[in-house]
């Protein structure tokens with residue numbers, strides 16, 4: 114508030130874009146890998162905050178639209194969402210700066226720890242519940258992920274699992290990824306209405322979440338094995354769903370099956386899923 118009783122101008126504090134990060138405050142460290150957009154590096158922000166820095170290869174994303182959206186994304190805050198700290202947009206390539214998750218993608222983590230995770234239904238179910246909590250938060254904020262899968266979740270200390278890159282799919286320029294006929298389109302995580310009409314919704318995220326649960330309970334197997342995309346599309350449209358993973362409890366598989374209801378409105382919300390999984394988790398442990 115202003116020292117005297119003069120009203121504070123409405124623009125106060127809006128001048129510096131708080132989603133804009135000064136690259137001088139970033140110290141880039143080792144490379145973490147490369148994704149759809151180019152190289153991702155570990156970084157330190159303001160000397161001490163661990164970050165992951167996506168350095169966006171030119172021409173891979175519609176940058177101005179993304180920078181506009183970043184203002185909204187920085188406001189999405191939940192313990193099971195990878196926090197967007199901000200962007201460096203005053204230079205090229207632009208940087209997307211998020212919180213750092215030290216164990217990398219959930220998919221690689223599941224594959225690397227199959228032996229220790231294998232029989233541990235409690236831990237696997239806990240991972241499902243954490244992702245569900247993050248997705249229930251996005252659902253509450255009418256925010257659609259569009260590419261939910263184990264590869265787009267990340268693992269931090271003490272088996273914390275968080276959802277990453279929510280909404281980012283909208284800014285990818287590669288139409289091999291964006292069009293459902295493209296070679297990079299995530300067919301195996303897509304429900305019928307997305308395959309036929311690219312109609313995304315929180316209920317299409319729920320379908321993808323069912324596949325993610327299957328990935329978790331198979332410790333990172335590829336859904337539908339080596340089937341070609343056209344064969345998967347055919348099965349999904351005929352209502353053939355993924356079989357129950359060997360180590361998965363019947364009650365858990367029942368939840369996956371509901372996520373794969375043909376009609377979006379027959380699928381549970383993330384809010385309902387969270388409660389159902391909590392009941393199963395209490396029953397199990």
Ligand SMILES: CN1CCN(C(=O)c2ccc(Nc3nc(-c4cccc(NC(=O)c5ccc(C(C)(C)C)cc5)c4)cn4ccnc34)cc2)CC1
Nearest residue numbers: 145146147148149153165212213214215216217278281282
């Ligand atoms: C013991 N192990 C040693 C090896 N290891 C690592 O090297 C390792 C450690 C930490 C890692 N952390 C992160 N890695 C990444 C990362 C790394 C490489 C690629 C990507 N992904 C992307 O760049 C990316 C993902 C999705 C998408 C669309 C739009 C298609 C949805 C576009 C781009 C992310 C992002 N992060 C955000 C927060 N923390 C991380 C990643 C890897 C993991 C631990």
